[in-house]
Amino acid sequence: MSLTNLREQIDAIDSELVSLLNRRAEISLQVGKQKAGEPNVRIFAPERERDVIQRVLALHSDGALPKDALVAIYREIISASIALQRPITVAYWGPPGTFTHMAALQRFGSSAQFHDASNIPSIFGEVERGLADFGVVPVENSTEGVVNYTLDMFHETELKICAEIYINIAHQLVSQAKSIADIKRLYTFSQPLGQCKQWVETHLPNVPIVETMPTSRAAERASEDPEGAGISTEKAAEIYGVPILQPHIEDNANNRTRFLVIGRNEPPQTGRDKTSVLFAVKNEPGSLGRALRAFEDHNVNLSMIASRPTRNVSWEYVQFADFQGHEKDEPVQRALAELRKHSIYVNVLGSYPEG
Numbered sequence: 001m002s003l004t005n006l007r008e009q010i011d012a013i014d015s016e017l018v019s020l021l022n023r024r025a026e027i028s029l030q031v032g033k034q035k036a037g038e039p040n041v042r043i044f045a046p047e048r049e050r051d052v053i054q055r056v057l058a059l060h061s062d063g064a065l066p067k068d069a070l071v072a073i074y075r076e077i078i079s080a081s082i083a084l085q086r087p088i089t090v091a092y093w094g095p096p097g098t099f100t101h102m103a104a105l106q107r108f109g110s111s112a113q114f115h116d117a118s119n120i121p122s123i124f125g126e127v128e129r130g131l132a133d134f135g136v137v138p139v140e141n142s143t144e145g146v147v148n149y150t151l152d153m154f155h156e157t158e159l160k161i162c163a164e165i166y167i168n169i170a171h172q173l174v175s176q177a178k179s180i181a182d183i184k185r186l187y188t189f190s191q192p193l194g195q196c197k198q199w200v201e202t203h204l205p206n207v208p209i210v211e212t213m214p215t216s217r218a219a220e221r222a223s224e225d226p227e228g229a230g231i232s233t234e235k236a237a238e239i240y241g242v243p244i245l246q247p248h249i250e251d252n253a254n255n256r257t258r259f260l261v262i263g264r265n266e267p268p269q270t271g272r273d274k275t276s277v278l279f280a281v282k283n284e285p286g287s288l289g290r291a292l293r294a295f296e297d298h299n300v301n302l303s304m305i306a307s308r309p310t311r312n313v314s315w316e317y318v319q320f321a322d323f324q325g326h327e328k329d330e331p332v333q334r335a336l337a338e339l340r341k342h343s344i345y346v347n348v349l350g351s352y353p354e355g
């Protein structure tokens with residue numbers, strides 16, 4: 001078949017696709033109008049989005065289009081569909097080019113409006129004050145563990161966790177220096193450094209660290225300092241025009257970070273949900289063990305637990321825990337009731353569809 005003929009076939013398919021996409025958009029506008037009349041139904045419905053994406057993946061069977069590409073296309077279709085109903089604003093930890101920016105783009109697509117907040121507390125602040133509808137914050141990394149800056153914010157906020165995002169994390173050593181031997185300073189901070197610890201100890205053993213947050217700021221500093229290097233994202237290297245001297249310096253090839261979407265949404269039960277809680281146990285022997293047994297007794301699967309010091313009393317801790325299930329599921333309700341018996345307080349931070 002000739003090239004002209006093949007291109008004619010593509011043109012014909014595009015005509016159908018565009019008309020179908022327009023029909024989909026019209027229906028989404030109608031959904032938006034219905035939501036406007038019902039006070040508790042929110043524009044962003046992560047549980048519905050997960051169903052849409054899973055359904056589309058099931059339809060794909062073994063088609064020629066890579067599954068990741070299909071998911072990315074649908075994320076953009078849904079992003080445009082939400083923006084039609086009402087433009088939504090998402091605050092992330094900037095400047096542009098950070099992993100949090102990438103996670104926000106991956107989840108909300110390019111039709112959302114993004115705002116770069118200067119630190120994690122500002123992300124919470126912008127959503128609390130209504131300047132952004134949602135915020136995206138990093139919460140744990142598969143190599144480095146929990147992100148304390150984020151966990152500590154949950155003591156003081158009334159915002160809810162409404163979705164989670166997982167992304168693969170690749171770190172780049174960016175520098176204008178000709179070789180690694182010429183580097184005199186490394187711009188980075190605890191999380192990325194911890195994920196590249198072995199590489200840095202082997203290749204930059206005596207190079208002083210200049211604490212710089214977040215990753216895109218490290219790229220910016222490296223762009224201004226001919227003898228400096230930064231640990232950065234590929235996107236930030238591109239934005240600040242600084243060469244990648246060594247790609248993939250992360251120690252673990254399966255390095256992944258989990259992000260949380262915070263806002264005022266409270267997604268309904270889907271049968272595949274997760275719940276996050278903050279609790280403080282009574283200061284008496286065995287209380288943490290008894291508190292944790294509440295989950296075991298009711299067959300609720302704990303996926304993460306982290307202790308953080310309370311800021312007001314020395315040596316007192318609060319626990320941040322994630323488990324499978326929705327706050328409205330019966331086993332979860334029973335586990336929470338028992339947890340409350342052994343705790344000074346229990347604060348449910350949100351139930352949301354599992355990522």
Ligand SMILES: C=C(O[C@@H]1C=C(C(=O)O)C=C[C@H]1O)C(=O)O
Nearest residue numbers: 028031043044045048049078081
């Ligand atoms: C159309 C809806 O609104 C939004 C857009 C969706 C879509 O385009 O498929 C899905 C979920 C919502 O975030 C809906 O809630 O069904």
